[in-house]
Amino acid sequence: MINSVFGAMSCDMAIDMGTFHTRIHVKGRDDVAIVPSAVSILHGRNGERRILAVGEEAWQMLGRTPKDVQVVRPIRDGLITEFDVAEALLRHQMVKIQGRRLWVGPRVAICIPYGTTEVExxxxxxxxxxxxxxxxxxxxxxxxxxxxxxxxxxxxxGQMVIDVGAGKTQIAVISLGGIVYSRCVKVGGDHMDSALIRHIEKHYGVSIGVGTSNTLKNLIGTALPEANDRSMVIKGRDLDTGFPRAVEIAQVDVGAALQVAVQLIVDAVIASMEHTPPDLASDIAGTGIVLTGGGAKLSGLDRAIGHATGLAVVIAEEPTSSTVRGAALALQNQQILRAAVG
Ligand SMILES: Nc1ncnc2c1ncn2[C@@H]1O[C@H](COP(=O)(O)OP(=O)(O)OP(=O)(O)O)[C@@H](O)[C@H]1O
Ligand SMILES: [Mg+2]
Incomplete structure (x- = not known):
């Protein structure tokens, strides 16, 4: 009785806090609120910490902060590492989405990586x-x-889903509402961004920030070595003179920088197929593989995995929000929720 009264006054929320993005879906709304998982913090002289900005505003500060301001990304490689900062980020977003503080808190489904320990x-x-x-x-x-x-x-x-995030790539084989096999590799968009920074330093003699590298990868990145002849002009700091310099980066170079990360993902998919029980593997041969996560948008990644495995690979519609939408479905569907952790 009390629960049903609370239920009428509260709302249902699905939350996916990822290395790069925090996503919240509220029941009854069609859109998903997506912000970077970032919080900027001012460190006062007397040791106190004050939150300056959250989400997009904090992400924009990355690489541009004075000494006493720090941009914290509270999730690393898919795991929450700074709980107090993550809590501040979540509370801020929950209040913002609701438009006000509700008298009764929401019923929440929150996503966790496969293999999370009881303590975590x-x-x-x-x-x-x-x-x-x-x-x-x-x-x-x-x-x-x-x-x-x-x-x-x-x-x-058997169904195979590959989630290519910012901090990790998680491959899973699912059947009867449960995970039969899963493999997680610490490769994702963040590692690609870092590889691109190193590649441009080495081959163009220019140092760029993570924001520029991320934009470059998202706009002309490719998983295929035989990429076409697109290019993009970016600005960085000349390593010799120390002054700003604009350089035109060829797509084939971006592809080369991402090759190691792409190969690690492809190898993990092949290893997962080898570890999948035979009946489920033959199901997957029929149903194919579904790619989710922001990394699924890397041009040609579906084809690279398809070539290596000989399987059909499909990119989920709105791959960045598949996970949070699935959590929202689970909150409404007891059958899925029972299959979930609890
Ligand atoms: N068009 C694109 N091409 C390549 N990568 C992209 C593209 N769009 C987004 N990304 C990358 O996808 C990553 C974000 O994906 P996603 O939001 O699924 O990660 P996350 O859930 O926050 O991370 P994780 O699941 O690892 O904790 C970022 O590294 C981003 O740069
Ligand atoms: Mg994710």
Missing amino acids: KRAVRELAEAAGAREVHLIEQPLAAAAGAGLPITEAC
Whole structure:
């Protein structure tokens, strides 16, 4: 009774806090609120810390802060490493989305990486409660990603989903609402951005920031060595003179810089297929592979995985929000929620 009264006054929220993006979906709304997982903090002389900006505004400060301001990305390689900062980010976003503080906190489904330990689960639960959640359900990211990509995860048929995020790539084989096999490699968009920074320093003699590298990768990045002849002009600091210099970067060079990361992802997919039980592997040969996560948008990644495995690879519609949409579905569908962690 009390729960149903609370239910009428509260709302349902699905949350996916990723290395790069924090996404929130509110039941009844079509859109997903997406902000960079970043918080800028001012360190006062007496040791106190004050939040200056959250999300997009904080991300824009990256690489441009004075000494007493720090931009913190509280999630590393897919795991929350700075809980107090993550909580501040979540609380800020929850209040912003609701437009005001609700009297009764929302019922929340929060996504966690596959393989999260019991201690880590408790910490995530406490974080969501501290940010204002009334009821917290945890759901494993691969299950949520597959459900959000529209896969029939509760059927007795093997499905493979690959989530290429910023800090990690998680591959999972799912059947009957559960994860049969999963492999996670610490390769994603962040590693590609760093590789691109190093490549441009080495081959063009120019130092660029992570924001520029990210834009360059997203606009002309490619997973295919035989990329076409596009190019993009970027500005950086000349390593010899120390002055700003504009350089034109060829797409084939961007592709070369990303090659190691792409190969690690392809190798992990092949290894996953080798570890998949035979009946499920033959299901996947029929159903193909679904790519989710922001990294799925890397031009040619679907074809690179397709060539290496001989399987059909499909990019999920709106790959960046598949996981949070799947968590939202789970909150409404008891069958999926039961298959989730709890
Ligand atoms: N067009 C694009 N080409 C290549 N990469 C892209 C593109 N668009 C976005 N990305 C990359 O996708 C990554 C973000 O993906 P996503 O939001 O799924 O990550 P995340 O969920 O925050 O991270 P994780 O799941 O690893 O914790 C970023 O590294 C971003 O640069
Ligand atoms: Mg993610």
